[in-house]
Amino acid sequence: MSAHVLVVDDDPDMLRLLSMRLSAAGYRVTAVESAEAALARLALERPQLVVSDVQLPGKDGLALFDDIRARHPALPVILLTAHGTIPDAVEATSRGVFTYLTKPFDGKALLDKIAQALALGAPPGEGAPADEAWRVAIVSRSSRMAELLAEAKLVAGSDASVLIRGESGTGKELLAQAIHQASARAPRPFVAVNCGAIPEALLESELFGHVKGSFTGAVANHRGLFQAADGGTLFLDEIGDMPLPLQVKLLRVLQERSVRPVGATQSVPVDVRILSATHRDLDEAMAQGQFREDLYYRLNVVSLTLPPLAERREDIPLLANHFLSKLAVKYGKRLNGFAPEALKALAMASWPGNVRQLFNVVEQVCALATTPLIPLVLVQRALRVPSVEVLSYAEARQRFEREYLVGLLKLTDGNVADAARLAQRNRTEFYRLLQKHGLAPGSFRGEAPVAE
Template sequence: MSARATAPIPAAARLLLIDDDTDLLRLLSMRLKANGYRVSTACSIASAHARLAMETFDLVLSDVRLPDGDGLTLFEDIRRHHPALPVIMITAHGSIPDAVDATTRGVADYLTKPFDGQALLDRIAKALGNASSTSIAEGDRADWCKAIISRSSRMRALLAEARLVAASDASVLILGESGTGKELLARAIHNASARAQGPFVAINCGAIPDQLLESELFGHVRGAFTGATSTHAGLIQAADGGTLFLDEIGDMPPALQIKLLRVLQERAVRPVGSTQASPVNLRILSATHRNLEDALGNGQFREDLYYRINVVSLDLPPLAERREDIPLLAEHFLRTLARRYGKDVNGFAADALETLAISQWPGNVRQLHNVVEQVCALSTTPLVPRSLVERALRAQPIEALSYAEAKQRFERNYLIQLLKLTAGNVTDAARLADRNRTEFYRLLQRHGLRPEPFRAENQPDEEQTRCPSRRPA
């Protein structure tokens, strides 16, 4: 063993080894597992992408020359989608200029075959130690959004925008399907704002009967109505000095929309039955899964209120558009639930995790949590088997959609698939849809889609590919 001190490494760090030399993969896997690492392997860029989409890793060790492309190109993809993931490159064709170029571009380290086994262990430990220090520093800075579990570039961009918005006191409208985590994002914005030390008060406007919602929001005085035996401060007053989050604001009755607009304009609230208004200092964050522009058109939502609450809008992507987060979320939920229930469950079998990643999630993150809770409650083994995941998925209730909702969801998903297929090229996507560019842009605008994010991401196929035979030397 080398006498050199190495950087401390995370316990049971997870490594991804990429090389088309199956004998070398086997040898490296045995050596690294013997040193306490958890190891997965891939023998091509395509299979590496599939692994990265399905699992979370602490470090990647990759050959430069692979049967379906250049390892440095793979590194650029990894840096774009997983910027904190360290990569060590290995090649039998190395040179000093290559090493300098690779490290300049951000590669954690560079080794030339043949290499000393202990030297490799030292390089891995050093890279993991550096990554761990960076992660801790980033974690300190990201306390405001630590409840949001994600590694997708879509969510990273959204959180960066939310962080900027939080610095102001502007009203924010959070859009997204049910179960995507709109309240979590609202809490994150509050935590990153100057109001973080004040209260965060949330209310679901669609979950409270109309006749009670007014009293809950605005409060009432004694004798304001039958049963009002005492004065009650509403949630608007409770949020004074902090943030009020109005979830499903699209379900708010028109009469209450007028009263809310007055609060926003006058910065004062008048309880039901009172003749006096009390000043309030609060920020309004709102959320809805409904299309408020359609609600404006049919008179269900006030235009003046819409522009008051929609100074900035943030669109949370559905779980189907951030599939790389599914394994991460599932493992996080399982650990949390196992502690809560006192279950000895350590994780998912590989095929069980794959089943979760490729399944449909109409209920988004909330539905995923429900499935994980079922398998955690029923599991009798340390690793959750695929059969238990499939059973939980079959037990999920079928989502009943209206014809209009089903048509809208299909149209939006169809447009997303076209943009993915064409890497955001609107001309090509319009041609495939048999529509002209103007009409296609109108469709994108209707569904709140832009081609730019698809040009940046260009996600690879997630399906695991089989290793080809080793190329001739």
């Protein structure tokens, strides 16, 4: 559906010219000759953009902007000015007018500004066609992402291993999930594991499983993630952080299509498609002997690279509004969107932390918002401070507790009595805490056996 633009100008010839240009560019145009007529139209139907001359009979364009701002604060406005009214237009821009153009203006410049304004004012939820359910979690309208997603969908039809590259926070796991959803394996499990977030002693057991009694703390048989993903897709995030001994074992699993749990004598067949991701330069890691070349070629049958957020800026307003609508529900607030100048500030920011940082900034402004429209000052405050992940007290305590226990077990080499003494807790209570967080003390002992 084409965007609806309301054009306001008291010059019939200019009004006709603007209407023809915008209609030819594919927009739906409503043309009126006064501010009063424009406000009457706005009461009947809200457009996505208003383009108005400053010099109008009766109420002028600046007064029209003030009325629009009061009634529809997120509606972008472009002003057309004669040379004598430029100071007024500049002052209006500082108050929130999207931009102004000086007559006579270049037709292409006008269309460019209209496209930018419409991108900033896009309502959340636009972007993915109805028949693109496989990638519904990826919010985008940029041509760069469209090309990547087309390639991803093509790759999804095969069973080839895919290596997803990209900076931290660009959405590598979301892309992996989308590939899984577009594949024939979609009805089967999608299992993700962060190879850099699990201690080396635990990672082998997590991936391949273990049998009861294979090491101290192994009180029952444990199915690894390869078996959990059987028939589906296993996503190995931050594969570049996988220790070399486990790289050898992973290569063997990929070659033999079977896993041998820690302590087991027999291998178990598995049918798993491997998707992996990294933010590291694997070529450099191979040159330094930190990543096996034979494993690299097994994983990198097809390579997809996610662009940083700064290279897909047209997606920023869309993502910001999408996150805001989700977070408004979480915080139980009625939030209508961002003020135009607040969206412009988001679109112009540098975003070294990519989409994850944008989400955190939107969560900060959502948590602090006191009005339905997010103002510029709140966005500026969130962008000035380092972006932090907003957790509930319970979530933060849970995370700290687990990290604290892991640190103690590493320090004491998995000795529960010593760890409980350091924590000033009795051994029974300490065991209960370890069980709550799924931590096996034996996995932290230096002498714990590993699978052949």
